[in-house]
Amino acid sequence: MIIKKMIFLFCITLFVAYKINAFNTCTAGDKAFELLQYSKAILEYEKCLKSNPEDVFVLERLGDSYLILDHSTKAEGIYLRLSKKLKKYSPVLLKYTNTLYLNNKLDVYQNVVDSLSKKYPKQKDIQKLKNFKIHNETIKYEVKPVSFNASEADFSPVYFGNKIIFSSSRMLKKKNDLFTGQNYAQLYMVDTSDNVVTPFLPEISLKYNVGTCIFYDQGEKMMFSANDKSKLIKSTYLLQLYTIEIIDGKWSKPKLFEHNQRNSNNAHPAINPAGNLLVFASDGYGNSGMDLYLSTKDAAGKWKQPTKLKNTINSTGNEVFPVFINDTTLVFSSDGLQTSGKGLDIYKTTYKKGKWSEPILLDAPFNSVADDYGLCSNDNLKSGYFTSNRHHPEGNEDIYSFAQRASDSIILTVETTPVEIVNVPLLGSLKTDKGEPIPNASIIIYSTDGDIITETTSKTDGSFEVAVPSAQWIQYKVEKNGYFPESGSLEPNEIMTNGAIGLDLKLRPLIKDAIFTLDNIYYDYDKWDILPESEIELNNLFNIMIQHPGMKIELSSHTDARGKDAYNMTLSDNRANAAVSYLIQLGIDKSRITAKGYGETKLTNHCKNGISCTDDEHRKNRRTEVKIISVD
Numbered sequence: 001m002i003i004k005k006m007i008f009l010f011c012i013t014l015f016v017a018y019k020i021n022a023f024n025t026c027t028a029g030d031k032a033f034e035l036l037q038y039s040k041a042i043l044e045y046e047k048c049l050k051s052n053p054e055d056v057f058v059l060e061r062l063g064d065s066y067l068i069l070d071h072s073t074k075a076e077g078i079y080l081r082l083s084k085k086l087k088k089y090s091p092v093l094l095k096y097t098n099t100l101y102l103n104n105k106l107d108v109y110q111n112v113v114d115s116l117s118k119k120y121p122k123q124k125d126i127q128k129l130k131n132f133k134i135h136n137e138t139i140k141y142e143v144k145p146v147s148f149n150a151s152e153a154d155f156s157p158v159y160f161g162n163k164i165i166f167s168s169s170r171m172l173k174k175k176n177d178l179f180t181g182q183n184y185a186q187l188y189m190v191d192t193s194d195n196v197v198t199p200f201l202p203e204i205s206l207k208y209n210v211g212t213c214i215f216y217d218q219g220e221k222m223m224f225s226a227n228d229k230s231k232l233i234k235s236t237y238l239l240q241l242y243t244i245e246i247i248d249g250k251w252s253k254p255k256l257f258e259h260n261q262r263n264s265n266n267a268h269p270a271i272n273p274a275g276n277l278l279v280f281a282s283d284g285y286g287n288s289g290m291d292l293y294l295s296t297k298d299a300a301g302k303w304k305q306p307t308k309l310k311n312t313i314n315s316t317g318n319e320v321f322p323v324f325i326n327d328t329t330l331v332f333s334s335d336g337l338q339t340s341g342k343g344l345d346i347y348k349t350t351y352k353k354g355k356w357s358e359p360i361l362l363d364a365p366f367n368s369v370a371d372d373y374g375l376c377s378n379d380n381l382k383s384g385y386f387t388s389n390r391h392h393p394e395g396n397e398d399i400y401s402f403a404q405r406a407s408d409s410i411i412l413t414v415e416t417t418p419v420e421i422v423n424v425p426l427l428g429s430l431k432t433d434k435g436e437p438i439p440n441a442s443i444i445i446y447s448t449d450g451d452i453i454t455e456t457t458s459k460t461d462g463s464f465e466v467a468v469p470s471a472q473w474i475q476y477k478v479e480k481n482g483y484f485p486e487s488g489s490l491e492p493n494e495i496m497t498n499g500a501i502g503l504d505l506k507l508r509p510l511i512k513d514a515i516f517t518l519d520n521i522y523y524d525y526d527k528w529d530i531l532p533e534s535e536i537e538l539n540n541l542f543n544i545m546i547q548h549p550g551m552k553i554e555l556s557s558h559t560d561a562r563g564k565d566a567y568n569m570t571l572s573d574n575r576a577n578a579a580v581s582y583l584i585q586l587g588i589d590k591s592r593i594t595a596k597g598y599g600e601t602k603l604t605n606h607c608k609n610g611i612s613c614t615d616d617e618h619r620k621n622r623r624t625e626v627k628i629i630s631v632d
Contacts, residue, residue: 026058038065056082060092067095072102089120102343104369142405143365146385148195149398152183155387156212156268156321156374157399161219164190164385165200166399167211185209187224204244204254212321212374216271221245223257223278225267239265241280259295259306262587270322270330277351278303279322279330284587289318292332311444311452313349313359320344321373321387326380328352333373337361344371346386365402374399423467426490428503430462430478437462438507441480468501476503481547483507484516485540510544510551514628521579521624538579541626542586550632555580556596556625560618561609565599573597579624594629 029044045062049055063078076099082092093116100109116126148154150170157166169183187210189200204210213224227239241257260266261284268281278295291314293306308314317336321344324330328351333344337359345367347359366372370390377384383403389396426445430438441458445468453474458464468474468490477487486505508516518537545551557575559568576595584590600609603621607613 026055029058029061033061033065038068041065042069056085063095067099072099075099076103089123089126093126101369106369140404141365141402143400143402145391145398146195146401148190148197151396153185153396154399155397157385157387158214158323158376159378160189160215162191162193164192165213165215166190167213185211187211187213201244201251204251212268214269214271214323216275217245222251223269223271224254225269226254238263239267241266241269257303259303261306263585264587265290268321270324270332272324272327274327277324277327278306279309279324279332280306281318281320281322282306289316289336290320292319292322309356311446313347313356318344323374323376325375325377325384329380330356331362331375332359333371334359343369344373346372346375371397423469424501426466426468426501426503428458428464428505430458430464430480430505430507432509433506438480438483441478441483441507444477444479446475446477478505478507480507482510484510484544487540510548510628510631512628512631515625518624518626538582539586542583542588545583545588545592548632550630552592552594552629554594554596554627554629555583556598556627558598558602558621558623558625559600560621561600561603561607561611562618565609569597569599569601571597572599575624 026045026048029041029048032038032041032044042062042065045058045065048058049062052058059078059082063075063082066072066078067075076096079092079096079099082090083096086092097109097112097116100106100112113126116123120126150168152169154166154168154170157164159165165187167185168188169185170188186202187200188197190197210224210226213222215222221243222245223241223243225239226242227237240260242254243257244252244254246252257266257269261282264282264284266280266282266284267290270279271277276297279292280295281290282293283290292309294309295303295306298304309319313319313332315334315336317334319332319334319336322330322332329348330351331346331348333346335344337345337347346362348362349359350357361367366375366386368388368390370388372386372388372390374387375384376386383401385399385401387397387399389398391398428443430441432438437458437460439458439460439462441462442455443458443464443466444455445453445466453468454466456464456466475487475489477485479485484507486507490501490503508514518541521537545553555576557572557579559572561568563571573595574597576597580590580593580595583593600621604623605613605617605620607617607621
């Protein structure tokens, strides 16, 4: 799914996954697109299409740019045009159905999905869409846009005494954000008694965007999101959390929050009324998108190191805009939970005894076919405000008020039809290399879409048993403190004769002088760039080093014997340094990692120079290894 622009409304992100088509000639549009300057990219792509109107690569990028900026009507027309050119399945079809849904063309949407599901019965993404059904639900809320909305984007309101503070791109400055084509966002204040809007603390405004704030400690302190140009990464603008407080009757200068994750976007702070729980969104620690993190206060009143919320809350999509509506209830928005592929929807979860409840999707009118987020309420959802672009297919968000009322209204919403799943037992065991059982390890089973299927822990003898679906691919991850995590996948119907799936694993202990190979670290031929499929294993290593702050390692790269010795040594040096640089960019101190290239000097088999070997035999020598120099 295209990442919606309000998720990163303030920022230019670290990485863009698109690769430039070698045959595309719209270089100015591509450059703007890669820098996430989508409003500029639209202008450049439209110029290029005048000379080559059938360039499908440029057309798709133009559609993507429109959709990211929420111009879903224009995006729909482009995706429809592209879909007519297709001779086989393409993700463009998903983009087309998504715009139909966003544009409230629900009858057309259902007909297109039914047609595609018959045409592409083996495409899981298409079959998922078929499970969505539209129905009417009776509700008892009155919802209306507030009178202080501007023609520009207004979003994320919060209470400040008897006033409302919100973010808006309605600025007097003429400098535009090339991401959105609008003014940079700033904070504004409105007195709801007269709806007069004034800038809020313009003296704290940084160079670019400021927004999504929260007040705490009786309104004496404020935390907010703002972005500025990264000092470490070229052409990158990162969101960071800042704090200010009232000192001698005046607001202080902004200070960076001490737990901003390095080289990452950190945004959308939420603090409960008691002031002891902080939740914010971040794409740090190698996340696939934005995830929610929790920080609590210690005895001295300082915020502790944040921890990631559990996987049933954080999906493979984006979890953003958290807000506490009381001391224990958090609302947030996600584009990757129950309504994956349908934009941002608002969910609710409760924090009790150190654990979060399963997230619940809020009913209409809080959620619609559009993007919904940034909700605030001080009376447990009896009244309040939220943000949505439900009445603006061409983009801008508005703030809506809501209040319970006696009469009913009919609002369009969405439900999913449950699919019957046949489960079989998965029987497994965890042991060390010496055959010793490993108890109390965490075993997580999830689908190829990243959805958690089930979780369990190993018993005292290292065994475990869970029920898994028999007719689909599943993935697993096994973790225990002090061991390197193991992950992998199982094919559909991989059944043993006793009617159960077997999974016997050995975990590698994290001890001094231990050496283990990082699986699935790949490089293109004759290159050393870190490929996306290699990032998962490096992210696992990063998480381990975060959990063990005293750990130091040597990260080494090895080649096979083919090629000249000196060349292989240089190539392995470059590959080891690339992997180390990746970890340093994530935030690991460079003093904790040593890069070493061994070339072909430490072969694992007989395949030396002059010896004839198969490709599989050579492949065993091409590896990336970690040696633990010290643990803690």
